[in-house]
Amino acid sequence: MPTDDSPARLLAFGTGSDRSLEAFKDALWAVDEYAGVRYRDPADPAGRLLDITLDPEPGPLRRELLAELNRCGPRTVTELRRYTLTSTVYRAVDTGRALATLLDSGAARREPEHGRLGGDVVITAGPSPDAG
Numbered sequence: 741m742p743t744d745d746s747p748a749r750l751l752a753f754g755t756g757s758d759r760s761l762e763a764f765k766d767a768l769w770a771v772d773e774y775a776g777v778r779y780r781d782p783a784d785p786a787g788r789l790l791d792i793t794l795d796p797e798p799g800p801l802r803r804e805l806l807a808e809l810n811r812c813g814p815r816t817v818t819e820l821r822r823y824t825l826t827s828t829v830y831r832a833v834d835t836g837r838a839l840a841t842l843l844d845s846g847a848a849r850r851e852p853e854h855g856r857l858g859g860d861v862v863i864t865a866g867p868s869p870d871a872g
Contacts, residue, residue: 758825765831769794781829790829798838801830805838806847809865814851818859839863 753764771777771792778789784800791797801824808823809815815823820839821832830838836857842848843863851862 758822761825762832765825765829768829769796769831779829783828795837796830796834798834798841801828801834801838802842802847804828805835806842806865809848809863814862814864816859817857817861817863820863821859 751768753761755761755764768779769792773792775792777792779792780787780789781800781804783804786800788800790800804827805820805824808820808827817835817839821835824830824835824838825832839848839857843850846867847865849864849867850857851864855861
């Protein structure tokens with residue numbers, strides 16, 4: 741949302757290449773954070789404004805990933821990275837931090853339970869069935 745009362749602008753980018761989309765999003769998040777530019781993720785139902793930074797706040801992405809898991813069921817980390825890249829304003833690299841906080845909070849669980857959060861790890865919404 742512009743700070744000078746000028747209208748907000750919609751930015752769109754079309755490509756069939758994940759690599760080009762990732763480069764575009766890297767450029768979006770590399771904008772000078774003091775330039776007064778903020779983004780709104782069209783997938784965020786609350787329409788929250790996001791501050792520009794190389795390490796964006798993962799809260800909105802956590803909510804979107806959890807909603808995706810609730811809609812579609814268990815997904816691999818690779819599938820969630822692709823979802824982040826193609827369906828949100830975030831970069832695929834931001835997925836790892838968001839998933840780590842979901843897992844740490846118990847809002848999601850993983851299989852296998854331990855080890856590196858690699859692409860083949862399956863993420864499921866909700867606490868572990870043996871928790872409690």
